[in-house]
Amino acid sequence: xxxxxxxxxxxxxxxxxxxxxxxxxxxxxxxxxxxxNLMLAKDTVWGKKxxxxxxxxxxxxxxxxxxxxxxxxxxxxxxxxxxxxxxxWPDVVRWFAKSSGTTADKSKFIPVSRESLEDNHYRxxxxxxxxxxxxxxxxxIFSGKGLTLGGSHQAVPFNNQTLYGDLSAILIxxxxxxxxxxxxPRQKIALMNDWxxxxxxxxxxxxxxxxxxxxxxxxxxxxxxxxxxxxxGKRNLLEIWPNLELxxxxxxSFGPYREQFEKLIPSKKMHYMETYNASEGFFAIQDDxxxxxxxLLLDSGIFYEFIPITNERETGPCISIGEVKTNVNYAxxxxxxxxxxxxxxxxxxxxxxxxxxxxxxxGRTKHYINVFGEELIIDNVENALSKACKLSNSVVSEYTxxxxxxxxxxxxxxxxxxxxxxxxxxxxYFTNVLxxxxxxxxxxxxxxxxxxxxxxxxxxxxVKSGTFYNWLKDKGxxxxxxxxxxxxxxxxYADELLKK
Numbered sequence: 303x304x305x306x307x308x309x310x311x312x313x314x315x316x317x318x319x320x321x322x323x324x325x326x327x328x329x330x331x332x333x334x335x336x337x338x339n340l341m342l343a344k345d346t347v348w349g350k351k352x353x354x355x356x357x358x359x360x361x362x363x364x365x366x367x368x369x370x371x372x373x374x375x376x377x378x379x380x381x382x383x384x385x386x387x388x389x390x391w392p393d394v395v396r397w398f399a400k401s402s403g404t405t406a407d408k409s410k411f412i413p414v415s416r417e418s419l420e421d422n423h424y425r426x427x428x429x430x431x432x433x434x435x436x437x438x439x440x441x442x443i444f445s446g447k448g449l450t451l452g453g454s455h456q457a458v459p460f461n462n463q464t465l466y467g468d469l470s471a472i473l474i475x476x477x478x479x480x481x482x483x484x485x486x487p488r489q490k491i492a493l494m495n496d497w498x499x500x501x502x503x504x505x506x507x508x509x510x511x512x513x514x515x516x517x518x519x520x521x522x523x524x525x526x527x528x529x530x531x532x533x534x535g536k537r538n539l540l541e542i543w544p545n546l547e548l549x550x551x552x553x554x555s556f557g558p559y560r561e562q563f564e565k566l567i568p569s570k571k572m573h574y575m576e577t578y579n580a581s582e583g584f585f586a587i588q589d590d591x592x593x594x595x596x597x598l599l600l601d602s603g604i605f606y607e608f609i610p611i612t613n614e615r616e617t618g619p620c621i622s623i624g625e626v627k628t629n630v631n632y633a634x635x636x637x638x639x640x641x642x643x644x645x646x647x648x649x650x651x652x653x654x655x656x657x658x659x660x661x662x663x664x665g666r667t668k669h670y671i672n673v674f675g676e677e678l679i680i681d682n683v684e685n686a687l688s689k690a691c692k693l694s695n696s697v698v699s700e701y702t703x704x705x706x707x708x709x710x711x712x713x714x715x716x717x718x719x720x721x722x723x724x725x726x727x728x729x730x731y732f733t734n735v736l737x738x739x740x741x742x743x744x745x746x747x748x749x750x751x752x753x754x755x756x757x758x759x760x761x762x763x764x765v766k767s768g769t770f771y772n773w774l775k776d777k778g779x780x781x782x783x784x785x786x787x788x789x790x791x792x793x794x795y796a797d798e799l800l801k802k
Contacts, residue, residue, distance in 0.1 A: 310435055321429070328623045346392060364644075375390070378390055397413075397419075399472060401582075412642070413642070429587055433589045446515075447484055447511050449504075451526055453781060454467055486508050509534060513543040517550040524562060527563075558700075561697050586661055603639035604639070607636075634649050650679070676757060682740060683740070703789050704717050704792070705717070715758035719765060725764065737751070763800070770799070
């Protein structure tokens with residue numbers, strides 16, 4: 303391995319220099335990214351409408367173009383999927399990443415251009431390895447294969463030249479044939495539509511491979527790992543893949559799953575690396591194993607803007623990378639090399655440092671609870687749940703939180719529907735720790751909980767093992783990038799789960 307690692311490290315030198323450049327000059331690199339995208343798209347329908355060829359700087363760009371959401375550009379997306387070209391991005395866009403963000407029935411179809419594949423998504427994957435090998439120069443991951451648990455794809459019915467599916471499936475589909483030499487399972491299995499048959503085939507074909515690294519959404523990889531262990535009768539994953547050393551994860555918070563992974567992969571040499579890789583783009587990578595924040599990638603074809611959020615409301619104009627501050631919650635707006643222009647992605651982030659610009663994901667603009675004025679966001683919930691699990695020696699498999707509405711002679715509260723891997727011995731203690739942790743993290747929640755005047759203590763409802771899995775199965779949403787909605791302002795998800 304020393305020879306291979308030496309070659310890899312030598313090849314990485316150029317990219318590491320480029321990363322250092324955008325760390326030092328973030329504004330300049332971002333301006334260059336925007337102007338390049340505008341130049342490439344100036345002759346598109348969108349480019350002509352807003353006169354991209356006349357735009358000279360970021361301020362003019364922000365004044366000329368509106369901030370949009372998916373619904374605003376859906377008619378153009380529909381036309382793109384029907385085969386029209388030069389609408390938002392030059393030429394025909396053949397691939398669309400199907401994304402809903404949660405298990406909601408409504409889907410979005412995000413355009414994926416050739417430029418975004420090469421200069422953003424694939425580059426993000428390569429950057430992950432560049433940063434990992436920089437941190438661990440003696441790594442052995444190149445001695446074996448990487449296992450990526452992808453989704454599926456299918457042809458759009460009205461145009462067999464246009465395909466849509468999970469982003470992971472698109473990336474696997476477009477990989478060159480030689481990629482099968484360094485990854486597993488083979489493409490045919492990775493793109494199977496039937497999730498449960500896919501689990502069987504992946505298990506059967508990969509247990510004899512030398513898997514050194516895995517990648518994907520923590521929840522679905524955990525399902526795969528348990529399936530593999532049940533099939534083989536082994537106690538942990540190292541008995542099957544002794545050289546496993548890296549799990550690259552994203553899509554959902556890793557916090558609720560970390561303890562389960564550490565038990566199933568009991569090795570001090572095992573590393574966990576978070577990435578922020580959405581259908582719309584590959585945005586950030588955890589570059590320091592000692593911290594949980596991620597380095598924002600500023601030279602990968604995406605121009606970023608940020609809207610400050612106060613009390614879950616957007617309070618101000620979009621600002622660019624040169625104006626952001628730490629410890630402020632921002633809604634993220636992106637302009638991409640796939641034709642999304644000033645597009646509000648729906649995620650909220652907070653900068654933990656500047657120069658370099660590092661972020662952590664704090665939630666979704668549409669996924670929070672504010673039924674009683676408590677302004678509870680995902681970041682609060684994940685941190686409180688982690689503390690409750692740690693102090694009660696328990697492990698949560700899945701959960702969701704919904705309001706219990708105020709009724710006559712009955713206070714409102716939050717119902718936590720939880721599926722435990724290891725339940726706490728004392729549920730009352732777990733609930734009390736959870737409640738006090740939320741109060742320490744969120745002053746609005748604390749105020750509403752004061753003397754139980756507005757909001758009662760959390761209501762814990764424990765469901766049997768497999769409840770969340772079966773709920774997703776009934777919806778046809780197993781695998782891929784499907785996610786459990788953690789927070790909701792209504793009881794639609796909660797009531798469906800409680801019927802299982």
